[in-house]
Amino acid sequence: xxxxxxxxxxxxxxxxxxxxxxxxxxxxxxxxxxxxxxxxxxxxxxxxxxxxxxxxxxxxxxxxxxxxxxxxxxxxxxxxxxxxxxxxxxxxxxxxxxxxxxxxxxxxxxxxxxxxxxxxxxxxxxxxxxxxxxxxxxxxxxxxxxxxxxxxxxxxxxxxxxxxxxxxxxxxxxxxxxxxxxxxxxxxxxxxxxxxxxxxxxxxxxxxxxxxxxxxxxxxxxxxxxxxxxxxxxxxxxxxxxxxxxxxxxxxxxxxxxxxxxxxxxxxxxxxxxxxxxxxxxxxxxxxxxxxxxxxxxxxxxxxxxxxxxxxxxxxxxxxxxxxxxxxxxxxxxxxxxxxxxxxxxxxxxxxxxxxxxxxxxxxxxxxxxxxxxxxxxxxxxxxxxxxxxxxxxxxxxxxxxxxxxxxxxxxxxxxxxxxxxxxxxxxxxxxxxxxxxxxxxxxxxxxxxxxxxxxxxx
Ligand code: AMP
Ligand code: ZN
Numbered sequence: 001x002x003x004x005x006x007x008x009x010x011x012x013x014x015x016x017x018x019x020x021x022x023x024x025x026x027x028x029x030x031x032x033x034x035x036x037x038x039x040x041x042x043x044x045x046x047x048x049x050x051x052x053x054x055x056x057x058x059x060x061x062x063x064x065x066x067x068x069x070x071x072x073x074x075x076x077x078x079x080x081x082x083x084x085x086x087x088x089x090x091x092x093x094x095x096x097x098x099x100x101x102x103x104x105x106x107x108x109x110x111x112x113x114x115x116x117x118x119x120x121x122x123x124x125x126x127x128x129x130x131x132x133x134x135x136x137x138x139x140x141x142x143x144x145x146x147x148x149x150x151x152x153x154x155x156x157x158x159x160x161x162x163x164x165x166x167x168x169x170x171x172x173x174x175x176x177x178x179x180x181x182x183x184x185x186x187x188x189x190x191x192x193x194x195x196x197x198x199x200x201x202x203x204x205x206x207x208x209x210x211x212x213x214x215x216x217x218x219x220x221x222x223x224x225x226x227x228x229x230x231x232x233x234x235x236x237x238x239x240x241x242x243x244x245x246x247x248x249x250x251x252x253x254x255x256x257x258x259x260x261x262x263x264x265x266x267x268x269x270x271x272x273x274x275x276x277x278x279x280x281x282x283x284x285x286x287x288x289x290x291x292x293x294x295x296x297x298x299x300x301x302x303x304x305x306x307x308x309x310x311x312x313x314x315x316x317x318x319x320x321x322x323x324x325x326x327x328x329x330x331x332x333x334x335x336x337x338x339x340x341x342x343x344x345x346x347x348x349x350x351x352x353x354x355x356x357x358x359x360x361x362x363x364x365x366x367x368x369x370x371x372x373x374x375x376x377x378x379x380x381x382x383x384x385x386x387x388x389x390x391x392x393x394x395x396x397x398x399x400x401x402x403x404x405x406x407x408x409x410x411x412x413x414x415x416x417x418x419x420x421x422x423x424x425x426x427x428x429x430x431x432x433x434x435x436x437x438x439x440x441x442x443x444x445x446x447x448x449x450x451x452x453x454x455x456x457x458x459x
Contacts, residue, residue: 001352003058003359005051005236006313008244008267009166013361018235019265023061025234026052027226027264028120029243032069033104034088037111038287039303039318040273044240046304047270047312047362049117051238053394054358065229066120070101070127071205072195073218079152079185079192083215086204097204101127111290114300116396122229126221129228130207133216136224136258137193137209145257149184152195153211155253157187163253164189166267167245191250192217219250226263227255237264241271271315293323297440297458301397302327308364308395328447334402336375337388344382346390350374354391367394409455413444417455420446 003016018024028048031037037045055062075081089097105125112119126133137153140146146153157163164171169189182188196214197206206213226234232255239248248267255263275288293303306326310316350370357367371391374384392399420435436446445458 001356001359003054004361005266005268006361008269009262011168014266016266018060019233023063024055024236025230025264026055026062026064026236026238027222027230027234028064028066028237029222029239029247030066030068030123031104031108032073032084033101033108034073034084035104036289036291037108038289039293040275040287041240042111042115042290042303043273043307043316044238044270045112045117046115046307048238049112049115049396050308050312050362050364050394051236051268052118053396054362057355057358057394062121063230064118064120065122065124065226067222067225068101068105068123068125069218069221070105070125071097072126072216072221079195079217083203083205089204101125111300114290114294115304116301116398118396124225124229126216126225127205129221129225130216132224132228133220134194134209136220136227136254137211137216139258140193140254143257146193147186148211150196151184152192152214152217154185154190155193155250155257157189157191157253160253160256162256164245164249166249166252166262169245169249189249191219191246193220193254219247220254222247223251223254223258223263226251227259232259232263233261234264236266236268238268238270241269244269270312274315274317276317276319288318294458295440296320296437297443297445298323298327299330299458302330304396305330308368311365312362327445330397331447333371333375333397334399335404337385337399338402338404340381340385342382342385344380344384344386347374347377347379347383347387350377350387351390354394358394364395367391371395409444409457413439413442413455416442417444417446417453421453 004013005016006012007014028045031041052062052064071083071085073084075084075087085097085101089095089100092100137146140155141153145156145159147156148154163169194209194211194214194216196212197203203215206215226237237248237251252262255261290300290303294300302323303326306323307316309326354367354370357363357370371388374388377384389400416435416439420432420439423432423435439446439455440458443458444455447454447456
């Protein structure tokens with residue numbers, strides 16, 4: 001069955017065909033490295049990693065480009081407020097914006113590795129592509145798409161009749177409902193291409209340009225780097241759903257003005273992870289990182305498993321109970337898999353059914369349900385193992401890497417686990433949670449099994 005993907009541009013499922021024989025070009029907007037990634041950000045990267053794996057499963061070679069936003073992303077997406085990097089540097093007690101970028105880029109790479117995401121074919125940093133961004137802005141200027149204000153060079157969105165088509169923005173509505181201070185911007189949707197350094201203070205990150213000393217706006221980096229590494233017309237561009245209305249609409253405006261293309265043939269967007277009904281955001285300062293989950297004794301791949309249980313275009317509400325459920329399901333899958341003998345062959349009917357689900361716009365929840373069905377099938381265990389190994393190329397649960405550990409549990413740990421069980425039976429959830437946290441801090445997790453709750457070392 002042919003791969004179909006939901007394209008936000010057309011608001012439709014479309015059959016996917018690569019533009020070029022040599023492989024699929026995939027550009028994913030990467031992290032702004034002024035802080036750790038939160039598990040919401042990581043949900044988006046997991047969706048993109050799954051997309052890449054599905055493309056590869058279908059036999060495509062993928063050139064996967066991820067950028068690092070290390071300059072220019074302002075506190076508000078509408079070009080107002082401070083640069084997140086410079087602000088983060090002040091918050092970090094004077095650690096330079098450059099050192100901060102380095103530290104959080106490395107932390108992001110480690111999160112990706114822990115979640116068994118495939119490393120991108122190419123990473124690119126905004127600060128290492130300043131000349132490319134200046135060249136891009138020059139072309140926009142030559143074609144008459146820019147104007148100058150006191151604080152920078154702006155893109156004039158009134159020059160494009162279909163500006164904002166990706167988000168189905170209605171220009172009249174925008175004009176009527178102006179709430180933001182326009183300043184010297186001509187339209188609320190106009191955005192900065194180049195911002196001037198303030199006259200009264202020195203920025204840590206700034207460069208000379210034909211328009212004066214300053215730094216690039218946030219959107220231009222992705223247009224300049226995707227064009228450089230994947231050409232001005234490539235296969236797939238991804239990001240989280242918040243990028244539709246501003247960042248990706250502006251990337252498309254720039255590409256249309258410069259190259260006459262909408263940059264990518266397919267635009268895919270992942271829905272947000274919610275936390276207690278509220279959108280998780282990095283700038284609120286209160287967020288869950290992958291490390292927070294590990295500190296509670298969970299395996300990073302339990303979070304990956306959890307992300308597979310919701311379709312990427314549906315919002316997912318994070319709760320500790322759902323993570324607990326994912327950890328237990330993963331444990332069962334791993335131990336069953338590890339107990340099966342080697343030497344089997346693929347079950348073609350199963351692989352076909354699995355492929356049909358993942359090719360239907362990455363329906364991983366259904367594919368996962370099929371996997372649980374496989375466990376109950378009457379085929380030989382060796383054949384089931386070979387089949388599940390094959391499918392794990394898409395699931396990314398690293399089933400082959402897991403080793404069962406037989407280890408005696410200390411009496412003190414068993415006593416804590418029993419006390420927690422008693423607290424649960426007494427419906428004393430506060431105490432039960434506190435005991436679970438205490439076990440987590442000691443490196444143990446609880447697991448529901450056929451013979452009741454058991455405790456085991458966290459991995
Ligand atoms: P940022 O580091 O803020 O530039 O965001 C990195 C990626 O995470 C972008 O693709 C965002 O769209 C995405 N993102 C931000 N918040 C969330 C969330 N709560 N759930 C899922 N994705 C998110
Ligand atoms: Zn981007």
